[in-house]
Amino acid sequence: MTMTMIVLVVAVVFAGALMRATFGFGEAVISMPLLALLPISLHTSISLIGLAGLTVAGMTLPSGWRYIDRPTLIRLSVATLLGIPIGLALVKLAPAGVVTKTLGALLIGYSVYSLIRDVITQTTAPSWLSNKGWVFPFGFAAGALGSAYNVTGIPVVVYGTLRRWNPSRFHGTLQAHFLVAGIFVVIGQALGGLWTANLFLLYGVSLPAIIIATLLGLFLHRYIPTEKFKHYVFFVILALGILLLVNPT
Numbered sequence: 001m002t003m004t005m006i007v008l009v010v011a012v013v014f015a016g017a018l019m020r021a022t023f024g025f026g027e028a029v030i031s032m033p034l035l036a037l038l039p040i041s042l043h044t045s046i047s048l049i050g051l052a053g054l055t056v057a058g059m060t061l062p063s064g065w066r067y068i069d070r071p072t073l074i075r076l077s078v079a080t081l082l083g084i085p086i087g088l089a090l091v092k093l094a095p096a097g098v099v100t101k102t103l104g105a106l107l108i109g110y111s112v113y114s115l116i117r118d119v120i121t122q123t124t125a126p127s128w129l130s131n132k133g134w135v136f137p138f139g140f141a142a143g144a145l146g147s148a149y150n151v152t153g154i155p156v157v158v159y160g161t162l163r164r165w166n167p168s169r170f171h172g173t174l175q176a177h178f179l180v181a182g183i184f185v186v187i188g189q190a191l192g193g194l195w196t197a198n199l200f201l202l203y204g205v206s207l208p209a210i211i212i213a214t215l216l217g218l219f220l221h222r223y224i225p226t227e228k229f230k231h232y233v234f235f236v237i238l239a240l241g242i243l244l245l246v247n248p249t
Contacts, residue, residue, distance in 0.1 A: 001040075001198060008038060009202050013052050014209040020056045021217020022224065024171045025157055025178075026237070027053050028150035029107055033240040036103065042096045043194040044202065049150040050189050051203050052210050054182035059214045061179050067172030069165075075132065076139040076156065077180045083143025084184055088192040090148045103149050104244030110154050111238035115231065117161055135159065142177070146185045147192070152178065 016031030028049050035045035091099060138159040146152030156177055160170045189195065 001201070005038065005040070006202070006205055009035065009040065009048070010206045010209050012038075013048065013202075013206040014213045016049065017052060017056050017210045017213035018217045018220075020053070021060055021214040022220045023217075024060075024174055024221075025153040027056060028152075029110065029154075029237050030240075032103060032149055032151070033107060033244050036100050036244060041196055041198070042099060043091070044196045044198050046091060046148070046150060047186075047189050047194045047196065047199050048202050048206070050182070050186045051199075052206060053150055053152075053178065054186050055207070055210050056214050057175060057179040057182050059211070060218065061175050065172065065176070067168040068176045069169055069173045071132075072135055073173055073176050073180070075135045076142065076177050077184075079136040079139025080143035080146065080152070080177070080181045081184050083140035083145075084147040084188040086140075087144040087146060087148030088188055088194075090144070091194065092192060099148070100244055103151075104241045106145070106149065106151065106154070107237050107241030107244065110151075111234045111241060113158065114234045115238075142181060143184070146181055147188050150185070152181045152185065 012031050012034045015034070016027040019030045020027035031049050031052070032045065035049070036042070038045075090102075094102075138155040141155040142152045145154060153174060156174055160174065165173070
């Protein structure tokens, strides 16, 4: 692996970690499509972002610990654990092109949903979500998507939005779930054979960038008008999703 390629990978990991620490989510939806455009193994990309996400989650959790919805977190975590093998099977059995284009479609759907989320939150919360059992399919989807694409947060973000969680509860529960799910996902990726020879080299050289990006993101989180800036980020995610879909590789 050339030095240029290593620098590009570190830059992508830095951007993803900064996104997560600043806005509370979105690391994988930035890093995964960018890494997919580089000539490195898909398994290496998935495992690297899994380890990076777990690192960021461990560093950011203390800031929102007291706002965690613990009963919901427990149900989400159990369902996430059950969904992890499904995502691993997809990555192991499906062609890399199918996995990449599926990720592109997910990013497009997620960005469109996020851009219209303000309209959704102005309506009455769906009555069916009052049943606590509905947390399980969202958690299961988080496990499957997390082990396959490291986008664990998408189903949880959708669930929290539909449930009208206040910002503190949203951020605290989301970060706690990232940590728990991240542990499950990384173990699953290791046992599923996704770890490669280049993984630890790339993680090692990326670790200083992850730490710097996390500390910088926690600082920026206090001053950036988050809701306004998120809209620009979602347009970037939409563009990345389209790029993955049209990419011939």
